[in-house]
Amino acid sequence: MNTRSQISNYIASQPEPKKSDMLALNKLALTVSPKCKLWFLDGKDEKGKVVTNPNIGYGSYLIKYADGKTREFYQVGFSINTSGISVYIMGIKDKKYLSDTYTNKIGKASVTGYCIRFKTLKDINTQVLAAAMRDGFEAKQ
Numbered sequence: 196m197n198t199r200s201q202i203s204n205y206i207a208s209q210p211e212p213k214k215s216d217m218l219a220l221n222k223l224a225l226t227v228s229p230k231c232k233l234w235f236l237d238g239k240d241e242k243g244k245v246v247t248n249p250n251i252g253y254g255s256y257l258i259k260y261a262d263g264k265t266r267e268f269y270q271v272g273f274s275i276n277t278s279g280i281s282v283y284i285m286g287i288k289d290k291k292y293l294s295d296t297y298t299n300k301i302g303k304a305s306v307t308g309y310c311i312r313f314k315t316l317k318d319i320n321t322q323v324l325a326a327a328m329r330d331g332f333e334a335k336q
Contacts, residue, residue, distance in 0.1 A: 198233045198235050199233060201237075202221065202233060202235050202251050205235065205249055205251070206218055206221065206251075209275060212316075213280065216280060216315060216316040217251075217273065217280070219316055219321070220273050220280070220282070220316065221251065221273075223321060223324065223325055223328070224253045224273075224328060225253070226325070227325050227328045227332060228253060228254055228271075228328075228332045231253045231254040231255070231270075231332065232255045232269075233251075233252070234251065234252030234253070234269045234272070235249070235251055236249060236250040236252065238250070247274075248274045248276050249274065249275075250272045250274045250283075251272060251273045252268070252269025252270075252271065252272040252273075252283075253269055253270065253271045253332075254270030254271055254331070254332050255267055255268070255269065256268060256269075256270050256285065256334070258285075268285060269283075269285065270284075270285050270286055270331045270332050270334065271283065271285070271331045271332060272285070278312070278314065279312060279313050279314035279315060280313060280314075280315075280316070281310050281311070281312045282310065282311045282312075282324065282327075282328075283309055283310055284309055284310070284311065284327055284328065284330065285309055285331060285334075286331060286334040287308075287309070287330060287331065288334070290308035290309070292308075292330070293306055293307070293308060293311070293327060293330075294307060294308065296327075296330075297311070297323055297326075297327050300320065300323045301313075301324060301327070302318055302319035302320050303318035303319065304318065304319050311327060
């Protein structure tokens with residue numbers, strides 16, 4: 196199954212209102228970066244054990260580890276969890292940038308160095324979220 200189909204099937208399997216929120220987030224990410232690479236991580240390790248919630252990712256950047264190793268990963272990602280939705284903005288070097296820039300603008304959300312968490316999409320300003328996504332897509336390590 197291709198990545199686009201995995202994403203569609205995963206979103207379709209979610210209960211409302213998360214399904215509608217994820218459809219809207221998917222559309223928003225693809226509007227911000229229409230030609231980005233798509234990712235679907237099912238949350239399982241190499242042995243098939245569930246270790247995290249599934250993630251939908253967009254874009255691509257190279258993570259550089261302290262030991263010199265590198266790994267390709269998404270720039271912007273979404274994950275559904277029991278308390279709502281997490282949006283991951285990866286690759287921004289300044290770990291205070293997201294919280295300093297968006298905490299007071301985004302609405303009812305928790306903003307950390309790389310994650311914006313909210314219960315439902317109606318609780319936040321999606322134009323502000325789009326700006327944060329744009330920052331993630333434009334970040335260069």
